[in-house]
Amino acid sequence: MKILIVDDSSTMRRILKTQLASLGVNDIIEASNGEEALTVLQNNMPVDIIMLDWNMPVMDGLTFLKTLRKNNQYNQVKVIMCTSESEKTRVVEAIKEGATNYIVKPFTPEIIKDKLGL
């Protein structure tokens, strides 16, 4: 399984990598914003899951998600939002644009395991 972590915080990317490694996932690539993620994704397919932050500079998570879902090449890629945006309206908005699941920060390793189906 290959996972792409998209988050502008290097701290959060590091935390997620550690938690994913503890769950047996070690094939992990990273991007710090949506625009960078599009390039990383294109050069590293196949990717199974994208863990996607919402608020990022350059290109935010929702814009990235909308762009991703317009490209049939990425139809099989699951997108798990991983964000501090906690309102139900945000959850609905992300699912509507093609997110597979939604994690609200702060989270525990158990939540990661459950939401990713690991």
Next chain:
Amino acid sequence: MKVEYINPYIISTIDTFKLMIKIDVKPDKPLLKQGNEPLYDISGIIGLSGNAQGAISLSFPKIVALKTISAMIGSEIKIIGPEITDGIGELVNIIAGNAKQHLTEYHLNISLPNVIVGKDHYVSSPSGIPTIIVPFKCEFGDFAMEVSLKTV
């Protein structure tokens, strides 16, 4: 400023430290910022906009910031640098974002975080908006949250 504005941020701070840093933090009595409060070494600040405007900040002494972010990432960091500033920024981002679910009527948007590093600095509040300071205590030491929020 209404007390119900503050409670979501206090709860969010307690929950975030519990889940991400695995420590308990205890809030002291909130007080209105007057301008003569303790000074800090590192602060993370996020702007709030929407049907209410203002800002939220978390301010730490150096040693408390080092211990907090070291615990957050699971590795000891000994100096204030990019890892600490990024960690403080992410911490205030999580707290600000998580509190939004309890303030839905204000349709708040949060900015990207800014982090200020400088010994004995203070955070100047938005002009014309009352600021509430919530002191916190934890096993790493004391830190403070400041919330300025005014309905538009």
